[in-house]
Amino acid sequence: MEILQQIDDDVYAAGGNLQINSDINGDLIVTGGxxxxxxxxxxxxxxAGGTITIQGNIADDARIAAGTLKISGSIGDDVIAGCSQFILEENATIGGDLAASTNQAYLYGDIAGNVSGNFGNIILGGNVAGELDVDTDKIQTLSDATIQGERITSKETQPGITESDENGYGFMDIVFWLLRYIMLLxxxxxxxxxxxxxxxxxTFHLTDKPIHKTIAGLLSLLGILMGSIILAVTVVGIPLALIxxxxxxxxxxxxxxxxxxWLGKKLFGLLGRTTTRWREMAAGIFILLLLGSIPYIGWMVYVVTTLLSTGAIYYLLKEKVRNRPA
Structure with missing residues (x-):
């Protein structure tokens, strides 16, 4: 898939090989190989993708999950990345902070903010205007590299775990939260x-008969689960159980x-604004994940919304079957 013409709106795209060769006057949300x-x-x-290369300029933030991430252009604000290999080219710039979890980082470009996260190995060849606060096995600083803020490096903690992670609000929690958000979106x-x-x-009828829909959602999920267990008992039924x-x-x-x-529609409705369903969904899923992250009560948010929405799916399918021509 290739985008060749300028688009004055947000863009959502998915495909095996995506080429964004035009300017986009909005957000870009993509997944692909x-x-x-x-x-x-x-x-x-x-x-989110296997190999992601950024050669253009991103005016605001970049939130990326990838196997290999290569930045040759400029990022106007923060970069949050989870990847196996991170490459910031010599003439590339990050206008804010870099927070990353990666096995190998090549930081040849300039970073205007702080660098934080979990790094296997770092080769630093550019300028870091803020602090370098990372967990790393090895850091190699080239002759042209500079760190203007405080330098804090550690390799004594367990891989992928920092002190704040042990309290449940660390960098890896943020990375996994971000990955969940991207995949849901x-x-x-x-x-x-x-x-x-x-x-x-x-969505419009989600809160109609909420008790009925919650019960229907619970029974539907239990029915599917029990059915898969029963089918899995026999060899012949295993494929159906997996389905x-x-x-x-x-x-x-x-x-x-x-x-x-539904949450996104309610939010923009309270603000008195009209927008696209894509933005409503992006904002609503963000709120849902935030609510689900609240200690002690987050799981209840997920249970209620899941059962209610599953019940809504059941009622829609039931209505479609009932209205199907004989």
């Missing part, structure tokens, strides 16, 4: 694209997307 961003992005970049984009009318209908489990996982994803879209 190989992603190359050659154009300038006026908003944020949210991306991209899955939601695909589902909304394929079934816009059905998703909108369930049922995949259906249940898909329903759980759909349930959170429906709940997120």
């Amino acid at each position: 190989t992603i190359t961003v050659n154009g300038d992005i006026a908003g944020d970049l949210i991306a 991209l899955t939601g984009w695909i589902i909304l694209y394929l079934a816009t009318n059905s998703i909108e209908d369930m 049922l489990l995949l259906i249940m996982i898909f329903l759980l994803y759909c349930a959170r997307i429906i709940a997120g879209l």
